[in-house]
Amino acid sequence: MRQVLALATALLGAQALPAAEPPAWWKAFTGAPRVEAGFVQESDSAVFGKLKRTGILRLAKGGRLRVEYRKGLLLVADGRKLIQYDAEARTAQKVDLRSAAKDAPLLYVLLDPAALDQVFTVKAGSVPDAFTLEPRKPGLPKVRLEGKGGMPLRISWVDPTGANQVLEFLSPHVPAPFDAATFTFKPPAGTRWINN
Secondary structure, three states, X not given: OHHHHHHHOOOOOOOOOOOOOOOHHHHHHHHOOEEEEEEEEEEEEOOOEEEEEEEEEEEEOOOEEXXXXXXXXXXXXXXXXXXXXXOOOOEEEEEEHHHHHHHOOOHHHHHOHHHXXXXXXXXXXXXXXXXXXXXXXXXXXXXXXXXXXXXXXXXEEEOOOOOEEEEEEEEEEOOOOOOHHHHOOOOOOOOEEEOO
């Protein structure tokens, strides 16, 4: 699940903070039936150094997600289960989506933005189209979001390993309806399932 935490960490003090309203772009994003965007994810860690990955992300109402990294990693959620497939290792792992969201609350940002207030408090950002999600529980990351025109443009946070993560969306938009197979996973021949 390390890769899930890398994206979404899914993607994501217990001190009380005054709540703020997210900017208008966030409200439009949470109302979108589906979203598609290319992305660049950059990580800067004392252990692994600087890493940069690219791919395409597709979201749809009902907790459906497909994240295809250009170099082998695939995440697919159908609303109930999240599957992580590593093409290089030819391994797949399936977890309950609710459990994954508890371990990586950043998944709420992508899959269930209406549930964010259960985990985070919204705090106004330093610029008009940005805001911060302050964790309600210790041990969770603070998340900064920026967007415009009804779409997110950047999400940044520090993951549990201490790495600075930045997820930048490229040309996010509402596409035509996705094919039903978009959010299903067909394991390639020779796939080894782990931790099932």
